[in-house]
Amino acid sequence: MNKYELAVVLNPTLDEEALKNEADSVKELIERFGGVVEKVDDRGKRRLAYEIKKLNEGFYSFITFSAESSAPAEIEKRMRIKENVLRYLIVSQEA
Numbered sequence: 084m085n086k087y088e089l090a091v092v093l094n095p096t097l098d099e100e101a102l103k104n105e106a107d108s109v110k111e112l113i114e115r116f117g118g119v120v121e122k123v124d125d126r127g128k129r130r131l132a133y134e135i136k137k138l139n140e141g142f143y144s145f146i147t148f149s150a151e152s153s154a155p156a157e158i159e160k161r162m163r164i165k166e167n168v169l170r171y172l173i174v175s176q177e178a
Contacts, residue, residue: 084149084151085149085151085152086121086148086149086175086176087118087147087149087154087155087173087175088147088148088173088174088176089145089146089147089158089171089172089173090143090170090171090174091109091144091145091146091168091170091171092131092135092168092169092170093141093144093167094141094142094166094167094169095128095138095142097167101167102142105168106125109144109162109165109168110123110146112161113150113154113158116151116153116154116157117151117154118148118149118154118158119148119149119150120148121148122146123144123146123147124144124147125142125144126142126143126144127142127143128141129142129143131169135169136169138169141169141170147176155173155175158173159173
């Protein structure tokens with residue numbers, strides 16, 4: 084199992100419940116492909132460096148997880164089609 088970190092920027096117009104549901108669906112997505120979520124670091128609403136979809140802010144979240152090397156590609160495929168995800172990035176962490 085390799086360690087990864089997923090950075091996600093979610094739509095700032097989401098209410099508290101919708102934001103929680105979206106965060107839970109991202110965690111379920113990781114677990115569906117054999118990943119184990121180790122840590123979730125929600126940073127709250129932050130200003131974006133540049134405008135995305137006419138939005139200047141987003142909810143930032145960083146999720147540390149362990150998974151097989153094939154999991155990140157599958158997770159990225161699913162993240163790409165999520166409406167409320169403005170940006171995402173999965174990086175491998177050094178052991």
